[in-house]
Amino acid sequence: MTDYILALDQGTTSSRAILFDHAGRPCGSAAQEFPQHYPQPGWVEHDPDDLWTSQLAVARQVLREARVRPDQVRAIGIANQRETTVLWERATGRAVAPAIVWQDRRTADACDALRAAGHADTIRARTGLELDAYFSATKLAWLLDHVPGARERAEKGELCFGTVDSWLAYKLCGAHVTDASNAARTMLFNIHQLRWDDGLLALFGIPPSLLPAVVPSSADVGMTHADLFGAPIAVAGIAGDQQAATFGQACHQPGMVKNTYGTGCFMLMHAGGTPAVSHQRLLSTVGWRLQEASQPCYLLEGSVFMGGATVQWLRDGLGIIRTSGDVEALASSVPDSGGVLLVPAFVGLGAPHWDPYARGTIVGLTRGSTAAHIARAAVEAIAYQSAELLTAMQRDAAQPVLEVRADGGAARNDLLMQFQADLLGVPVLRPAVTETTALGAAYLAGLAVGFWADCQEIAAQWRCARRFEPAMPADRRQALLDRWARAVARAKDWEAPL
Ligand SMILES: Nc1ncnc2c1ncn2[C@@H]1O[C@H](COP(=O)(O)OP(=O)(O)O)[C@@H](O)[C@H]1O
Numbered sequence: 313m314t315d316y317i318l319a320l321d322q323g324t325t326s327s328r329a330i331l332f333d334h335a336g337r338p339c340g341s342a343a344q345e346f347p348q349h350y351p352q353p354g355w356v357e358h359d360p361d362d363l364w365t366s367q368l369a370v371a372r373q374v375l376r377e378a379r380v381r382p383d384q385v386r387a388i389g390i391a392n393q394r395e396t397t398v399l400w401e402r403a404t405g406r407a408v409a410p411a412i413v414w415q416d417r418r419t420a421d422a423c424d425a426l427r428a429a430g431h432a433d434t435i436r437a438r439t440g441l442e443l444d445a446y447f448s449a450t451k452l453a454w455l456l457d458h459v460p461g462a463r464e465r466a467e468k469g470e471l472c473f474g475t476v477d478s479w480l481a482y483k484l485c486g487a488h489v490t491d492a493s494n495a496a497r498t499m500l501f502n503i504h505q506l507r508w509d510d511g512l513l514a515l516f517g518i519p520p521s522l523l524p525a526v527v528p529s530s531a532d533v534g535m536t537h538a539d540l541f542g543a544p545i546a547v548a549g550i551a552g553d554q555q556a557a558t559f560g561q562a563c564h565q566p567g568m569v570k571n572t573y574g575t576g577c578f579m580l581m582h583a584g585g586t587p588a589v590s591h592q593r594l595l596s597t598v599g600w601r602l603q604e605a606s607q608p609c610y611l612l613e614g615s616v617f618m619g620g621a622t623v624q625w626l627r628d629g630l631g632i633i634r635t636s637g638d639v640e641a642l643a644s645s646v647p648d649s650g651g652v653l654l655v656p657a658f659v660g661l662g663a664p665h666w667d668p669y670a671r672g673t674i675v676g677l678t679r680g681s682t683a684a685h686i687a688r689a690a691v692e693a694i695a696y697q698s699a700e701l702l703t704a705m706q707r708d709a710a711q712p713v714l715e716v717r718a719d720g721g722a723a724r725n726d727l728l729m730q731f732q733a734d735l736l737g738v739p740v741l742r743p744a745v746t747e748t749t750a751l752g753a754a755y756l757a758g759l760a761v762g763f764w765a766d767c768q769e770i771a772a773q774w775r776c777a778r779r780f781e782p783a784m785p786a787d788r789r790q791a792l793l794d795r796w797a798r799a800v801a802r803a804k805d806w807e808a809p810l
């Protein structure tokens with residue numbers, strides 16, 4: 313009888329469930345998209361019930377389709393979109409408001425006020441984060457201030473806060489928990505002391521009773537309620553999706569880098585056993601903490617808010633492609649973007665700019681510009697933004713990066729991967745398993761239950777499927793990057809009340 317690990321990958325646009333065998337091979341998968349809600353410009357919400365029901369549905373589907381019984385699943389690992397903020401009733405497990413998604417900008421002014429009051433440096437020093445609406449703290453404060461009765465109920469201990477991992481763990485097994493990789497994204501967690509920071513809780517006005525317990529990323533979380541899958545299954549791994557992908561890409565040694573091309577783009581570098589210090593406005597974050605007593609791994613991160621989502625906008629906003637995959641053919645139908653540049657600052661700009669008031673911009677249009685040029689500019693924009701991250705990362709690390717391991721939905725796009733290698737000037741490696749987020753969650757859960765012995769065994773399973781070598785002359789690369797910088801300057805600091 314074969315045993316498996318079931319990975320749940322709750323992403324921004326879809327919930328996925330993937331079964332992995334002992335060789336780290338995906339043996340079945342299911343995915344479901346769920347609705348995105350944009351109730352006001354700059355706001356992005358999810359219905360917490362959609363996150364849970366879609367996640368449960370795909371988990372059940374993959375077991376059914378692969379004909380795997382619950383007793384063959386040694387453990388479940390959870391990876392999740394990070395920062396997204398859920399508030400629910402402790403007694404009933406009912407959400408009291410829509411989830412505020414990481415891309416949501418509604419608390420930009422609250423961040424401005426904290427910055428003006430001089431709190432940015434303290435926040436960076438304790439949490440490793442830039443003061444920005446991206447993170448959970450101001451989102452949670454907003455919910456407490458705007459959902460009728462929420463603050464009062466929170467003070468009485470009636471409510472639970474969690475990022476999506478906590479929400480799913482609560483639904484799966486009734487435990488109110490998170491792990492350090494997710495806690496580190498709330499802006500309430502001290503990454504040096506690895507605990508919730510009393511001073512920050514006071515600063516943001518967050519009652520401590522709302523907070524989940526912080527458990528290791530690879531540990532016994534609890535057993536699923538028996539009725540969910542027909543028999544209880546152990547939940548034994550939790551990590552934010554980008555940290556999970558870094559683990560799944562076997563970036564286990566300092567200096568190793570992965571970039572995930574999903575809704576956003578997230579480049580992470582292994583920084584060793586102590587928090588990295590960034591002078592380039594990158595984030596210093598917790599990667600994973602395998603066991604309670606073990607030394608955590610820290611990462612340096614560059615976060616780009618619109619990656620593959622730019623392609624979704626071509627599909628849903630402009631209607632110039634039918635599926636995201638169609639973008640490659642359309643973009644390849646022209647030799648270059650014809651001088652068109654698209655800066656996808658639809659929800660502001662993340663690292664290294666951190667400008668919540670930047671907005672999407674298309675420059676360089678001429679009478680000859682076509683949908684194909686815009687499609688090409690959109691694909692190239694994903695690579696340009698990631699190139700800015702690598703430049704910043706190499707400066708911070710004071711060492712050259714030798715290769716970048718790529719994954720995520722948009723990493724399927726060969727045109728993007730080649731342009732990325734050209735712009736970075738380093739090889740881009742696409743692994744055999746591109747669902748590395750799910751794989752990382754599976755590895756974390758599998759390590760906890762002895763399905764895999766150690767990180768060496770995991771690293772030995774990593775296989776490169778295709779290597780994209782840089783082929784662009786250095787002077788051309790620099791000229792393109794300089795032109796990109798001019799386009800970004802035009803997108804910045806745009807949004808202002810009329
Ligand atoms: N061939 C492609 N070229 C470019 N982008 C793509 C392609 N296929 C999928 N995408 C984009 O990848 C994203 C989905 O990737 P995924 O890793 O599933 O994201 P997430 O985990 O954020 O939900 C979508 O934004 C989609 O537009």
Ligand SMILES: O=P(O)(O)OC[C@H](O)CO
Pocket residue numbers: 322323324325392393394395414552553554574575576615
């Ligand atoms: O849903 P993804 O894969 O784009 O990841 C979202 C990130 O976790 C946000 O920080």
